[in-house]
Amino acid sequence: MRYDRISADISSKLQLDCTPIGVFFVDHVPAGVEILDEEVPSACSIWTRAQSGMFYASAEKHFHCPVGAMVMGFDLPQEIQTNLTESVGRMCRCNYITSEEPRKIPIMKQKGVGILYGPLKDFAMEPQLIILWLTPRQAMLCNEALGNCRWTDENPTAIFGRPGCAALPVAYENSQFTISFGCTGMRVFTETSENRLLAVLPGTKAQEFVNNRMRGRQKPCCPL
Numbered sequence: 001m002r003y004d005r006i007s008a009d010i011s012s013k014l015q016l017d018c019t020p021i022g023v024f025f026v027d028h029v030p031a032g033v034e035i036l037d038e039e040v041p042s043a044c045s046i047w048t049r050a051q052s053g054m055f056y057a058s059a060e061k062h063f064h065c066p067v068g069a070m071v072m073g074f075d076l077p078q079e080i081q082t083n084l085t086e087s088v089g090r091m092c093r094c095n096y097i098t099s100e101e102p103r104k105i106p107i108m109k110q111k112g113v114g115i116l117y118g119p120l121k122d123f124a125m126e127p128q129l130i131i132l133w134l135t136p137r138q139a140m141l142c143n144e145a146l147g148n149c150r151w152t153d154e155n156p157t158a159i160f161g162r163p164g165c166a167a168l169p170v171a172y173e174n175s176q177f178t179i180s181f182g183c184t185g186m187r188v189f190t191e192t193s194e195n196r197l198l199a200v201l202p203g204t205k206a207q208e209f210v211n212n213r214m215r216g217r218q219k220p221c222c223p224l
Contacts, residue, residue, distance in 0.1 A: 007121035009210045010130075014138045018196075019051040020120040022127030022203070023168065025073075025112035029056060033116065036061050043068030043165050045189040046117055047131055054118025061114070065185065071165045072115065073108030096184075097162065106169040129168055130206060132199040139179050139197050146177050146209060164198050171200035 007020050029035070034055040040046055042065035046057050059074040066084035069076060076084065091097045110128075120130055134142065159179045160167055164186035171178035180198040192198075201209065 002121075003123040003127070003206070004121040006206050006210055007119065010120075010132075010206075013210075014132075014134070014141060016132070016134075016138070018133040021047055021050045021131040022116075022118055022120040022123040023129040023131060024116040024123075024125070024127050025108065025110050026056070026114055026116055027112050029058075029114065030116055040064065042185055042189040043072055044186045046115075048190045048192075050117035051119060054116070054122045056114055056116050058114040059112075065189075067105075067163050068165045068185075071105060071107055071163060071169060073111055073169070075111070105163065106166045106173070108169045108172065110172070126206070127203040129172055130201040130203060131168075132201060133192060133196045134179075134199045135195055136197060139199055142177060142199060142201075142209075143179070146205070159197075167198055167200045171202050175202050175204060177201050177205065 003022065010016070010020055034053065036046070036049075036055045036057040040049070040057075040061060043062045044065070046061070049055075059069065059072075062069040062072055062074060063076075063080050066076070066080050066087050069080060070084055088097070088102050092099050120127065132138075132142075159181060160170065161181045162183035164180050164182035167178045167180035170176075178200045180200075182192065182198050186192065186198065187194075
């Protein structure tokens with residue numbers, strides 16, 4: 001199954017101007033796929049590149065952002081662990097985060113040697129996660145369409161902040177559409193427009209999202 005139809009449906013119904021990105025954590029280097037060989041400043045900067053084609057990025061390609069590499073669940077060599085400790089220390093000293101936060105940052109529990117990234121339309125198998133750049137209105141429509149905004153739910157959708165990449169493990173572990181304001185690093189390295197939010201849709205929800213929830217729900221039924 002190719003995901004070009006699903007990608008087209010999501011893009012059309014939400015009127016997206018940014019390509020949905022598929023993400024798949026792998027335990028071996030996939031055959032026949034481009035391997036990212038350029039240096040990138042952060043894990044999130046890879047997402048921007050993934051809008052133009054599919055490729056494999058090894059764990060090492062994420063190491064320039066120790067926090068992002070940690071969040072992606074990669075095993076970190078001692079040098080990167082040291083850099084991570086230093087980075088977290090600097091963020092604490094400038095009061096960007098508190099000393100209690102680092103140990104509570106969500107981390108991918110699924111271990112892999114790297115990640116397959118690319119436009120959702122190019123995926124032949126179900127991606128584990130789908131990254132979307134949404135305006136607040138588009139995020140609202142997604143949240144309502146997936147039924148995540150009901151006050152009767154025990155765990156309604158929350159909007160997360162720093163680090164932006166933490167939205168991926170939250171979405172994956174909870175199997176729930178997740179929204180993030182992002183972080184300073186994400187805004188700098190991805191050059192994302194100021195009016196965009198980061199949203200992550202579990203791949204297992206993509207077909208349901210298109211077939212059962214989005215049809216007829218492009219406009220709110222209430223003027224509020």
